[in-house]
Amino acid sequence: MSAGKQIKAGIVGGTGYTGVELLRLLAQHPNVQLQAITSRKEDGLPVADMYPSLRGRVDLKFQTPDTARLDECDVVFFATPHGVAMSQAKELTEKGVRVIDLAADFRLQDTTVFEKWYKMPHSCPDILAESVYGLVELNRQQIANAKVVGNPGCYPTTVILGLLPLLEGDRKLIDVEHIIADSKSGVSGAGRTASVGTLYSEAGDNFKAYGVAGHRHHPEISEQLNRIAGRRVGLTFVPHLVPMIRGMFSTLYTRILPEAMNTDFQALFEERYANEAFVDVMPAGSLPETRSVRASNQLRIAVHRPDNGDQLVVLVVQDNLVKGASGQAVQNMNLMFGLPEDAGLDAIAVLP
């Protein structure tokens, strides 16, 4: 366990799944003191009344933003709908508070794209320009110094980490014009808002695709892939809904270029992630399962090349609420405050 350093942390909007997951992780973090959690609607309600799993472990009550004194925190997490973090980031950062947004306000540098997909103007393009996309394995250095971090979307985390070794360094390994990401998510990815589509009787014992005509994570993935590859990457992205609570699986298909047919892709991935605590490149032939990372911050990758042909198939699993959201946010916090990257994130996956 790391030294006695204690960070004061606040959470804005803690009633959703990323909020309660942040609470679970931060309440067990050796270097964090939970300072405040806000919810206008639940003002005064003990957090443990809403989430009995926290009984005896989290004593906080929900507060309104007015009384929460977030400006006294070292870091504030936004587990809010899109648009909230950008309205408060300026004030907080001016007081020296660092911000980690789990929504989309700081994920897209291109504000035109942001406005198209999120149907609202971006209210602080200057702060956005200085913010960092919080994918640690991609931007470790910049995150350490960032004042504002845009925590990646769940799908983007799997797709980007599953393609990163193939694209970076100006490599000529795959046909970057025609990449396919067939992704599958557990239902918790849709959040805790009451809606018919995510009722047990609708999503249970059922499988479907959605967002084929367009999904908000598509431009986010594309912006990052373009940046990594240094040119336009063509991506077909089809998300699907799986009748399970947690877990995300991306099956990535890409064609190997004729000149790259002799590449050892297994070695390429293993080398790229050799020093990453939370990216596990499994042995050749492995078939990762989402449950192997349930409730942990681990992401696992397996690289396949059926019949040794020209089609590369990369399988990626994560827990959408941990590495895909709140765990990754804590990983960012650790980095920003000079803590060991795995502080509070070393829980082993829950299986079965």
Place this chain on the structure above:
Amino acid sequence: MSAGKQIKAGIVGGTGYTGVELLRLLAQHPNVQLQAITSRKEDGLPVADMYPSLRGRVDLKFQTPDTARLDECDVVFFATPHGVAMSQAKELTEKGVRVIDLAADFRLQDTTVFEKWYKMPHSCPDILAESVYGLVELNRQQIANAKVVGNPGCYPTTVILGLLPLLEGDRKLIDVEHIIADSKSGVSGAGRTASVGTLYSEAGDNFKAYGVAGHRHHPEISEQLNRIAGRRVGLTFVPHLVPMIRGMFSTLYTRILPEAMNTDFQALFEERYANEAFVDVMPAGSLPETRSVRASNQLRIAVHRPDNGDQLVVLVVQDNLVKGASGQAVQNMNLMFGLPEDAGLDAIAVLP
């Protein structure tokens, strides 16, 4: 298949689960012509757009009540929130339309109790007084002649049929003061309304009790049991929520009176239900499963007496949306219109 008789049927409020289940059953019923289905909110929407399972099988569009000409129907089913059927029953019955209400408006004869539990005054006590509680196995004769039928609640169907042979005929078999019904329901019982508690991520991989302090089906069960037994029956009723879509299971506990210790309870149940098409008393020692009745109108009962002691344990399963709701409503309709009781209800359960 029965003769060419064709009944014109209308459905009020067909967007919920009992509504779509009625559509499924009636669209396949050999003697029914679906005439109209109403929903103010979805006016103009083809039913099959909301429920693609009905594509090519149901051509109706949702209509407003104003245009639906329900008064031209032979029978109208109300698959609406409580309170709607009683506001329209008078007008319809005056025009000769018979009414089957799947909500609670005609389940409780005691309007004081109704008003206590449903928080609204009863608007047509005169029609209520003439209406019949639509549990066919209990009230076959009266249902045949009824103008208005109150279709039983899902829990009550299992509890009443599981206790009926023990209570009726002024029998002195069990301690009627202390009956326990530990009931378990699939999530579809909560309906299709968006609510946090029935989200996949809340109700999945979870088990809980609810309504321990009071559930609306409790007074309904009690009113019937009192009537059957001819005296006050004491009932503890604890409903639970099971992470499955369809299915209901009631475990009934009752103490055998000293003077009744030699009773052959298996025979008692078998004889009582010998001529009931939809009540299957399983052989001694059987363990019914909810899936054995999935999507069918069957209800199955097993009678146990552990160690041949003084405790009787009755297990009852049904599909809450069929025998517990829409199937039973169709069974009532068949009876009211002189059709074979199993017309349109003979589908075999879907297993696995």
Place this chain on the structure above:
Amino acid sequence: MSAGKQIKAGIVGGTGYTGVELLRLLAQHPNVQLQAITSRKEDGLPVADMYPSLRGRVDLKFQTPDTARLDECDVVFFATPHGVAMSQAKELTEKGVRVIDLAADFRLQDTTVFEKWYKMPHSCPDILAESVYGLVELNRQQIANAKVVGNPGCYPTTVILGLLPLLEGDRKLIDVEHIIADSKSGVSGAGRTASVGTLYSEAGDNFKAYGVAGHRHHPEISEQLNRIAGRRVGLTFVPHLVPMIRGMFSTLYTRILPEAMNTDFQALFEERYANEAFVDVMPAGSLPETRSVRASNQLRIAVHRPDNGDQLVVLVVQDNLVKGASGQAVQNMNLMFGLPEDAGLDAIAVLP
């Protein structure tokens, strides 16, 4: 309902899921008389004791093959492990009994491929040569006259029907060298054999790929696609396991050829399947769900072209036990005996 014609049907090996599903369908079929069902292991056991869903509906007991007098049937279904049907087909067909095999014995015309994947020699290549691949929408004419039908695998049914309009008639629409089928199946596809991998606690709340290095349905799909296209089709096939009981979903990715960019693919599919009772081409933009076909013989297709680009995405759903197995087998039987193709197969999907 079709005329009084009655077919005597036998089932070999009825204890698995395709067996009980055949029983469910045939017991409700207006033109079928269930004659015998065999299982050496369960000899003498009433079928309804193993499957209580059939209580009161199927009176048969399991018999040994010796006593079952299958030679007196008009048709015998094999719901057995691979290898059984081919050992009995000769004797049965010589006595005029027609055979529908739900296993793989008559799916692959190339016996070398068969022997590679199923690890056994093919014991009746002559009968195989005369047998017909039982995909009705592809081989309607030949099936009608076939003595032996090889009922298609579940995955192949979705992939072939999802690609058929793009490949047949020597069309030049897509890059046939690089088709991707990302398929997902409910757990019942793995059968009723006890195995660790399909335990509830292993397959539940989990998602994984399997068979990436090779799956038996791959050569089956390829043989058919090659035949349809008239040349070698390149296919990457990745099956996945979904935590649901029934249901299969295939997401098919294929690249449109430059010269075919103006094709109206929606119209192409609609026209191809206009007269098919069991293939529903949904309106443009639709997102099919597996539950929309649960327990029905329907297969639904939606055709997407994201951003109107060069990537075509075809979504296909079916119930793996019905259209993907036993329902399709009954559809074949109907055709072979001159019955209406939908006889006994017109049940509406069970939703929710």
Place this chain on the structure above:
Amino acid sequence: MSAGKQIKAGIVGGTGYTGVELLRLLAQHPNVQLQAITSRKEDGLPVADMYPSLRGRVDLKFQTPDTARLDECDVVFFATPHGVAMSQAKELTEKGVRVIDLAADFRLQDTTVFEKWYKMPHSCPDILAESVYGLVELNRQQIANAKVVGNPGCYPTTVILGLLPLLEGDRKLIDVEHIIADSKSGVSGAGRTASVGTLYSEAGDNFKAYGVAGHRHHPEISEQLNRIAGRRVGLTFVPHLVPMIRGMFSTLYTRILPEAMNTDFQALFEERYANEAFVDVMPAGSLPETRSVRASNQLRIAVHRPDNGDQLVVLVVQDNLVKGASGQAVQNMNLMFGLPEDAGLDAIAVLP
């Protein structure tokens, strides 16, 4: 975190669910060094190959008992079928190794009862006589000094802790002759052995009772209740199977004696468990959910008295693999070795 004390722990038979759960807990325990894990069948296989969730966290390979040097351990856990621990306990304890058996060998002091229910003679009645039933909240003192601990069954843990305050101290509060325990378990309670009944397609979307005629946990519960109450307690016990992986829920029904009608049962429970870290008596009116303890060692209790009548309803939840098995075993170990009782057991429940 407690001092540097390090305990060498071995596991016999670690391939089942209690085994992998022990591995998860012990690998994260600050005072435990995993020494060896045995499995004859999997000799040589790295544990993390069977359970990828342990990749990078557990380096052990399965060993045969011959090579595992269990006699060098401080404590050995038996996560084996019934009968194994009793065959090895003598040899281990003679060498000073303490034993915690997660099977039933040391749960029943009455060997006649043991032999009746487990169909094998008890091979070490002398060691059994000295062993302690490892329910910490009941036998804290004796466990601390025990050489051999019989870890309680999952159902017994919930039923005994839910009734303990009502029975101990020669209290006259309830009718002890007629207690009812209606219990519900997730499927992992049935273990990882391949069997048809616990396949996903059998146990999923289904609910059933089992063992109504007799369940091995019944005599275990009775032996403890009799001992606690100081007289014979009459118990009807009906276990049920819930389609979820982890979680156990017991609904306990008992009749309040006339002379005890003024008892404050809420206070009684709160006082009894005031100092218990792992028993949470929830506020009056609470409705515990199994997910509130998922993957944690917590057990939660709510006390209800419907309509303030004579029926007491006690609701108890736990994770059957943690407090109901491996967590409780670790709790016993902590006590036996003078560690803080919650060492390695303080993980917050995973919700959702």
